[in-house]
Amino acid sequence: MNDKIDVEATVVNQRVTPxxxxxxxxxxxTDKVYPLSSNTKFGSTTLGRDSACHIVVNEPGVSRQHAAFHVEEGAVWLEDLNSANGTFVNKVSISRQEVYPGDLIAFDKVQFKLDVLGDVV
Structure with a gap:
């Protein structure tokens, strides 16, 4: 049995996609959870009142096609789709912005928090 350790061997770490x-x-x-996928058409997850959206939110202040989440290389970008009432991250109006776990995201009076399972590298 060979008890020697090859100190020059490369250790390959398994990367878990967040x-x-x-x-x-x-x-x-309250208590609704929606995954954001990079595998949807065009790599985005849409949110709005329209039944064609990936995340449907039937609230009068939410536009039919309100916003889109883009998951790109371990990061999440949020884009307002010219909604009537705007998209807000931590109470600041945005047009397109990178968002991070813990950020408070609002579409009119409807609020969500971004979170992640796994490590972001």
Whole structure:
């Protein structure tokens, strides 16, 4: 039996692709959890009142096609789709911005927090 350790061998770490999701925090969406996928058409997850959206939020202040989440190389970008009432990250209006776990995201009065399972590298 060879008890020698090859100190020059490269150790290959397994990278776990993080799974991002948004969790509802306002009364309209309390305890609702929606995964954000990079595998959807065009690599984005859409949110709005329209039934064609990946995440449907039936609230009057949410536009039919309100916003899109883009998961790109371990990061999440949030884009407002010219909504009537705007998209906010930590109470600041955005058009397109990178968002991070713990950020408070609001579509009119509907609020979510971004979270992640796995490590972001």
């Amino acid at each position: 799974t991002f999701y948004i969790k509802g925090v306002s009364p309209q969406v």
